[in-house]
Amino acid sequence: MNLSLDTNVVIEFVRNRNPIVRDRYLAALAAGDRLMISLVVLYELEVGAERHHDRDAERQGVQFAVSRMQVAPFDELDMTMAARLRVRLERRGRAIGPYDTLIAGQAMARDWTLVTANRPEFGRIEGLNVIDWTIPAD
Numbered sequence: 001m002n003l004s005l006d007t008n009v010v011i012e013f014v015r016n017r018n019p020i021v022r023d024r025y026l027a028a029l030a031a032g033d034r035l036m037i038s039l040v041v042l043y044e045l046e047v048g049a050e051r052h053h054d055r056d057a058e059r060q061g062v063q064f065a066v067s068r069m070q071v072a073p074f075d076e077l078d079m080t081m082a083a084r085l086r087v088r089l090e091r092r093g094r095a096i097g098p099y100d101t102l103i104a105g106q107a108m109a110r111d112w113t114l115v116t117a118n119r120p121e122f123g124r125i126e127g128l129n130v131i132d133w134t135i136p137a138d
Helices: 007-014 019-030 039-051 055-066 076-091 098-109
Strands: 002-005 034-038 070-072 113-116 130-132
Touching: 002 007, 002 098, 007 019, 007 039, 007 055, 007 113, 019 034, 034 039, 034 098, 039 055, 039 070, 039 098, 076 098, 098 113
Parallel strands: 002 034, 002 113, 034 070, 113 130
Antiparallel strands: none
16 A cells, blocks of 8 residues: 655654554554655654754654655646645635645545544545544554
8 A cells, every 4th residue: 555644643653652653654564555755744854853852863763764665756746636635625615734735635646545643634635545543443
């Protein structure tokens, strides 16, 4: 399975705050799932590391987590899908943040499952396959 991890899930793993997230991450690796993050997620992780009180430790944790993932650059199809999502959500009065729109657009354009701890936000997007890793797997 192709999984696109949202920033909040990677942070949960990096900081080891939620054993459910850690277990689901390890299970995905063991199952041979392909783990990806968008460049936007990498950016958000880098900003978080810069702001963290222990910048070096946070950066090491981010680098460790990211080393097991593929960083996916954006292409034209990703941007087109993100633009369509933004306009569709705005017209319904259900817009989400601009970074989340880019992350969701890329996942939809590539038919990836989005892994998040923010299901209420991403759940607004029809047709987006979303998994919340803070909930134990069945």
